[in-house]
Amino acid sequence: MTMLTLRSPVFSFRLPLRRVVVNALLAALAALLIVAGLFGGSYPVSFADFMAVLNGTTDAVTEMVVLDYRLPRILTALGVGLAFGLAGEMIQTLLRNPLASPDIIGFTAGAGTGALFTVAILGTTAFVVPGAMFGGLGAALIVIGLSWRRGIAPGQIVLIGIGITLTLGVIGDLLMTRLDATSAYELMKWLVGSLHSRSYADVQIIWLGLLILAPVAFWHQFILARASLDEPVALGLGIALNRSRMVTLGLAVGLVAVAVSAAGPLPFVAFVSGPIAHGLNRASRPTLLSAALVGAIITLFADMVSQTALSGMSLPAGVFTALIGAPVLIWVLIIQSRKNRL
């Protein structure tokens, strides 16, 4: 196992070479998907066309395809994937359980229901972000509160979280009955997670959220790696455990809320990113950057497939992330039950 030592007066790190290579490859793959999404598809755009669009010297159709349609869509997919990847890795690491990802333990469902609530009850999309924030935070508080056993209890969180996710699904359905058929159909697609016709408003939401939350998450990685040790060990090492748990959960809820506000819940992206990154790195968690990149790759890929798979039909990308995620969920359940850890 080759290790790189980086030292200067202001910083010092010990990095496995493998992690550097994995992250570089993942970043390259994500870049490839971005390029494919921009230039490929049913209306091919050449690099020259793209540059012309940026210079404002092209025809209206190409400009519309690139600027109004593809660019916001890809930027949203990239940002949302990064956010879900980060959120999933943080909570799975903290609770030391791959099942404890925000989309399984109710945080994502909470954000979705919160957003749906503002649209269905207030009749406007102006409060989607605060709605998702409050919904995600509310669900997190309920799940953690109900599972509290003189401290955070990971196993309990998973079971109660699944229950909350199901309950929120029913509440979502009930809210849906208040809407007329057209809006219900649109919201339904959003609730599955869709990247179709994303606007710059969505790009703003997710990238503004990432700009604020991602640096804090990466800074917090040092503490997270230690807060995930056994409680007496972490406390003995001088980790303020309650505070670092709250920070971790708060960051994850925030990331999930902005991602859900921008593109809907996109099932399983948060859930699969961490374990895949962990498998590639063969190192202890957290590996936030790898997980974020895996999340971005899955989302960009699902978006690409959702546009090309069935011509004429526009299936939401969430259907494809679920298609990727469901087998991984079953695989994790089998591994877990073999280890008797469920």
Added chain:
Amino acid sequence: MTAHLTCENLCLSYGKTPVLTDVNLDLVPGQITAIVGPNGCGKSSLLRCLSRVQSPTKGQVLLDGEPIHKQNTKQVARKIAFMPQSATAPTGMRIMDLVLRGRTPHQSPLQQWTSEDQRIVERALDQVGLTHRAHELLEDLSGGQLQRAWIAMVLAQDTEILLLDEPTTFLDLAHQQDILKLVRELQADRGLTVAMVLHDINLASRFTDNIIALRDQNVLCSGVPQDVITEPNIQDIYGLACSVIADPHHGLPHIILK
């Protein structure tokens, strides 16, 4: 000048079950203290309170005369290292990762591998004899190796006080001896203050300067091994009849069960 750890009228209860009642003790700086007693007498709880991992219900633990729970936890972690009983690490960790975690109170998000960190981690690995296994996964280790990896972690913390909860469990006789000799060396060379929970009275007698015997949530007796390990005391602590003889090599008290 080494750090000084004491406790005053320490009480701890889990719900309505009392675990410790009015415990007063003073860990002699620069010496090794063994904490002994029957199962469930509160040994581990006492160590957890002393290491501020557990908050007492009443009373307080004092580090250099100041209440430990009111001090900055990172600063405390530079003075006291605590090894709990049967800790488990997250999957995918290697020995090196675990030992480096011991450097936490000396690190920051930007400074995670200074030359000082490297020197002390390598020293700790060497002290427990795991230098050549540093890159092995923890899940691939035997119980004894794992125990030594955890000990290396607390050694890497580079503190003046070491609190060890049953450092010799899972170890065979030779490795038990190695660990206790290592603790003795550290105490002799660097003047460390050590408190550890031990089950084997004879090992406690051989390798420690003081023994604190607990029974029914409180200190039954304490002092140098010669004073604590007596036939009536063993009867009181464990309810066991025994003979105490002087061991032929060191003349220290040695118990033989009847």
